[in-house]
Amino acid sequence: MPATWWLKKRVYFMFMMREFTAVFAGAYAVLLLVMLGKLKRGEIADFVGWLHSPLSITFHLVALAFAIYNTITTFNAIPQVMPIRIGEDKLPAPMLIAPNYAAWVVVSLGLVFILTRPLS
Amino acid sequence: MPDEKITLEVMRYHPEKDEQPSFQTYEVPFREDWVVLDALNWIKDEVDGTLTFRWSCRMGVCGSCGMMVNGTPKLTCAAFLRDYYPKPIRVEPLANFPIERDLVVVLDDFMAKLSAVKPYLIRKPGEERSLDDGEYRQSPAELARYKQFSMCINCMLCYAACPVMGLEPEFVGPAAIALAMRYNLDSRDQGAEERKDVIFTHDAIWNCTYVGECSVVCPKHVDPAGAIQQAKVAAAVDYYTSFLTPWKK
Amino acid sequence: MKHKRSNEPLFWAPFIAGGGVAALFLPALIFITGIAVPLGWVDASQLANAATNIIGRLFLFVLISLCLVHWAHRFRFTLLDLGVHGGRKLIAFLCYGAAIAGALLAAWLTLW
Numbered sequence: 001m002p003a004t005w006w007l008k009k010r011v012y013f014m015f016m017m018r019e020f021t022a023v024f025a026g027a028y029a030v031l032l033l034v035m036l037g038k039l040k041r042g043e044i045a046d047f048v049g050w051l052h053s054p055l056s057i058t059f060h061l062v063a064l065a066f067a068i069y070n071t072i073t074t075f076n077a078i079p080q081v082m083p084i085r086i087g088e089d090k091l092p093a094p095m096l097i098a099p100n101y102a103a104w105v106v107v108s109l110g111l112v113f114i115l116t117r118p119l120s
Numbered sequence: 121m122p123d124e125k126i127t128l129e130v131m132r133y134h135p136e137k138d139e140q141p142s143f144q145t146y147e148v149p150f151r152e153d154w155v156v157l158d159a160l161n162w163i164k165d166e167v168d169g170t171l172t173f174r175w176s177c178r179m180g181v182c183g184s185c186g187m188m189v190n191g192t193p194k195l196t197c198a199a200f201l202r203d204y205y206p207k208p209i210r211v212e213p214l215a216n217f218p219i220e221r222d223l224v225v226v227l228d229d230f231m232a233k234l235s236a237v238k239p240y241l242i243r244k245p246g247e248e249r250s251l252d253d254g255e256y257r258q259s260p261a262e263l264a265r266y267k268q269f270s271m272c273i274n275c276m277l278c279y280a281a282c283p284v285m286g287l288e289p290e291f292v293g294p295a296a297i298a299l300a301m302r303y304n305l306d307s308r309d310q311g312a313e314e315r316k317d318v319i320f321t322h323d324a325i326w327n328c329t330y331v332g333e334c335s336v337v338c339p340k341h342v343d344p345a346g347a348i349q350q351a352k353v354a355a356a357v358d359y360y361t362s363f364l365t366p367w368k369k
Numbered sequence: 370m371k372h373k374r375s376n377e378p379l380f381w382a383p384f385i386a387g388g389g390v391a392a393l394f395l396p397a398l399i400f401i402t403g404i405a406v407p408l409g410w411v412d413a414s415q416l417a418n419a420a421t422n423i424i425g426r427l428f429l430f431v432l433i434s435l436c437l438v439h440w441a442h443r444f445r446f447t448l449l450d451l452g453v454h455g456g457r458k459l460i461a462f463l464c465y466g467a468a469i470a471g472a473l474l475a476a477w478l479t480l481w
Contacts, residue, residue: 001216001286003452009191012283015331019447025391026440028399029433033471035402036429036478039420048413051406060403067395074392077330081349088264100392108397115401116410119418287452317374326377329446352381359378 021070024063075100124150126201127208128159130171133219141219143210144168150205156196157185160211160223173223180339183275187223188212193280193337214280230276233292237300237318242311262307269302269347271340278334278344284327292324294334294344300324301347320355328352380442380465387439390432398432426479434472441468 006012038047050056078100079093125147133141146167148159157175164171175185178197185196190210201209217225243249249256278294279285285293300319304312319325328348335345405411419425441464448460 001283001452005283005286006450011333011336012331015283015333016447016450019329019443019450021391022388022440022443022447025387025395025436026444028395029436029440029471031402032398032429032433033474033478035416036420036475039417040478044417045413048406048416051402057403057407060399064396064399064403067391067399070388071392071396074388077349080332080335080343080346082353083346083350085261085265087261104393104396107393108400111394111397112401112405115415115419116405117415119414283450287450287454320374322375322377326375326381329450352378355374356378356382359374359376360382 017066017069018073021066021073024066025070027059028063028067071104075104124205126150126159126205128156128163129208129210130160130163130223131212131219132171132222134170134221145208148201150201152202154201156187156189156194156199156201156209156211159201159209160196171223172221181273183273186214186275186277186280188215188280193277195275195277195339198339214276216280216282216285217276227276229289230274230279230293230296233296234274234299237292237296237303238311238315239296239299239303241303241306241309242314244310247310256308258307265307266302266305269298269305269342269344272299272302272342272344273340275339277337277339281333281337283331283333284329288327290323291327292319294328294348295342297324297328297351298342298344298347301351316355316358319351320358325351325355380438383435383438384442387435387437387442390435391439394432395436430472430475430479433475434468437468437471437475438465441465 006016035044035047038044075097079090079096082096084091084096126149128146128148129143130146131141132138132144146159146163148162151158155178157178160171160173161175164173173185173187173196175197176182177184180195180198183195186193187196188194188211189196189199190204191212193214196211211223213219213223213225217227217230220226272295274295276295282291282294284291297319300315303309304315325348328345330345330349332345335343338344401411402416406416420429445461445464449457453460
């Protein structure tokens with residue numbers, strides 16, 4: 001089978017995009033490590049300066065798209081990976097998925113709130 | 121309209137005279153109620169009796185007539201011509217299997233994998249039941265645990281849809297693993313530990329990268345992708361709890 | 370067919386955990402460093418404050434480590450899916466090795 005098999009059908013392409021989300025998760029983790037390194041050396045302002053650069057913004061936009069795709073595919077997979085049985089029946093898929101999206105919204109808003117809160 | 125026709129492009133391969141497979145085009149009568157299997161049988165009856173293909177029940181329960189229809193694995197008894205008309209239909213043997221002849225694939229490898237997962241009820245020595253012991257009793261809830269995975273008709277559409285099958289020939293595959301889970305989850309069975317030795321391995325569940333196409337193409341809604349991911353969860357639980365109980369085998 | 374139960378769960382469980390924390394936390398964090406900062410909503414002192422706070426440190430250590438393991442495990446299989454058949458043990462060693470190295474670095478930068 002040729003190594004380009006995933007370009008032949010849309011579903012296979014979207015599968016490979018899901019797999020690539022891990023590359024951006026890893027890359028962002030490395031970015032956080034760089035941030036922590038700069039912080040330790042008292043150079044956090046340099047790092048924040050770089051965050052204003054076009055390269056940084058471009059990377060972040062692409063990484064954000066992949067991160068959101070990871071969120072969607074991870075949550076939507078839950079009923080298939082961990083179905084919950086009650087007697088003869090299974091809990092309906094939305095009941096397993098919705099709480100995760102709710103938690104995601106709460107956590108995301110919380111993080112933005114904490115980080116944008118002015119330091120007094 | 122009795123004169124309407126639809127084009128079928130069918131893969132032909134007779135190993136005794138062909139070096140490579142090739143495509144042959146046929147103009148087949150278009151009927152509203154015909155499926156691809158009807159078209160193939162018309163070709164065999166009216167045009168070329170040497171066209172070779174498997175089929176049996178023609179109603180989606182035997183699993184014999186699986187082929188690639190326009191690049192998608194389908195039961196040809198369930199693929200209606202009207203869903204493709206007026207565009208041509210390309211019919212090829214199931215992907216990821218060696219071709220025996222025309223639209224027939226070699227199944228030996230799949231059969232070996234199927235037998236390897238011990239797809240039958242296993243009782244511990246001394247706990248076998250004879251007919252005199254009466255029937256096993258199973259509640260609706262116990263049946264529901266495995267019923268979906270028992271619906272497999274061994275049509276192998278899932279193997280044709282799975283990219284890992286094409287990349288890693290040793291992969292045990294969706295149907296075989298789903299069947300192993302069917303027996304592991306059956307309350308009458310006592311052979312789960314034996315089957316886990318077969319499926320909790322690199323060649324079985326851990327080769328799966330959860331593409332999920334197997335479940336999409338399955339005509340009986342078995343959800344082998346679900347079976348495999350649930351098996352991974354079970355394997356992980358077993359693995360980590362075994363550290364808490366090292367005295368167990 | 371080899372009949373030996375695999376040690377794969379050792380990597381698969383952290384991979385799943387990594388996918389989960391990435392799903393939950395990464396979109397917001399990427400938004401913060403990638404868009405909120407350039408927009409001026411978050412400045413260097415706010416970022417520094419969050420990252421030096423004890424909860425922030427623990428959070429970043431766990432997040433970075435799990436995201437790296439998530440990458441390592443998935444990348445290993447992506448290579449297989451891209452047709453790279455050979456050198457499996459070496460690739461696994463390099464991927465998980467890099468993840469562990471990154472986790473140790475994260476520990477040093479956050480918990481020291």
